[in-house]
Amino acid sequence: MSLPHILLGMMNQPVSGYDIKQEFDHSLKHFWFAELSQIYPALKKLVREGLAEVHSAASEKGPDKKLYSRTLKGSEALSAWLKSEPATAPVRHGFMGQLFFMGNREDPHVALAFFQDLLAHFSARRKALEAVEANWKANDPSYPDKLPDEPFYMQMTLDIGLNLQKTYEDWCIRSIARIEARLN
Template identity: 35%
Template sequence: MVLEYLLVALCRTPSSGYDLGAVFKAALRLFWSAELSQVYPTLKRLERRRWLKARTVPSDRGPARRVYESTERGREALSAWLAQGPAFREERYAVAAQVFVLDAAGGPEASAAFIARLRDSLTDRAAALAAVDDQIKVADLTDAEFHQYLSLRLGRRVVEARLAWCREALEALAARPSKAKPKRPTGRR
């Protein structure tokens, strides 16, 4: 289960459930997210499995924190998972599914409007990712940070590929002879 391994990995630096929730809302949300209501029970499960150990630490602001840290057992499980290689699993990209049936939108203008909206959103996302990326000095990164940086680069490349597709698709739509469905077999010259 992906979330379990992710939590073990993140808990190599001691973290509370709340901390981890913030990580999923920030850096990781590009490819994996988790709600706090899922994180808390999962942490307990991992503690029972002894992949994590926990202690309670008073907080200076707010209630006491339950801080988790990965165990040797947990880290072994994690590295065994990674050693199995890339975890391919069925992907779901709703937008592409929409494109697949986009002819039902009503015509070339509707298709173009849809894709133009997609392009605009992706442009914003690409700019945001670029801004983060450009501020990173690769040479300064720790091993952990360097791998996080690699995943950011992957996210950025995918967003830019989708953006490039939008432009291509808009061109292809424009170039497509408009089915101005002539009532008669052919428009008489």
């Protein structure tokens, strides 16, 4: 049940569903992702439950927006979520499933190609995160440890995102070498 809480978290200023989608794509995509078709009904549900309220407003470009804000009850629900257990639901990694059965009847060259693909994937993700970090660092001398609390904790999610990608990359490189060493 993280999505509704994340939406509440984004309502420090009044935001539209469209704004929220931008925020997901720009700042949260290393740990969460949602489609507009999931966001819009979720916002309506928050209003039904009294956790958010909505009012229409003209947009600079395009049609009217619906701007959502947290109610007091919404702020309490957000705060309770932040103080509750870390949400460490078990994660599913399909690519590890593929690898798990790779030795059964497949050629080592299939596995090598598989790891090359994976490496390219993780490498691209790491580079994207590094670009975000470089840009931040260049424009803010307080980066990272002197940042105000809000960006300080956000930076921590960037930190782990970056480190995860590096861990995956190292593993790909190591695994390719191990497979190649067996080819002879």
